[in-house]
Amino acid sequence: MYIIKQAAIIVNILAVISLLIGLFYTFEQPKNKAVYGYFVAGSMIIYIIMLCIAGLYGLITNDNLYSLVLFLCAISPFVIGKFVKYETLKKYTVVQIMFFIFSLVTLLLKF
Secondary structure (H helix, E strand, C coil), X not given: CHHHHHHHHHHHHHHHHHHHHHHHCCCCCXXXXXXXXXXXXXXXXXXXXXHHHHHXXXXXXXXXXXXXXXXXXXXXXXXXXXXXXXXHHHHHHHHHHHHHHHHHHHHHHHC
């Protein structure tokens, strides 16, 4: 569990940093924006996979409800993606960052 937890924490921190970079940095060259987009997509996929693995492991071994919080945070990009439009992209990015931080706090304190 220790390795899974540490990997999930590292991926979570990388995902938060990548979203914060996109929130505050204005990309001028399309090549840089494309590379950033690939990095965000990769970090979110790995984030979802790691949270699901940590949540499953937590449900199987500890049988606690904190694993359900991790599952809710893992599906949050899909729920938020359903509502986002180009005009409201920054608002939903902030909401996504809050979910990522919430899952990070859950991993750090309760697992």
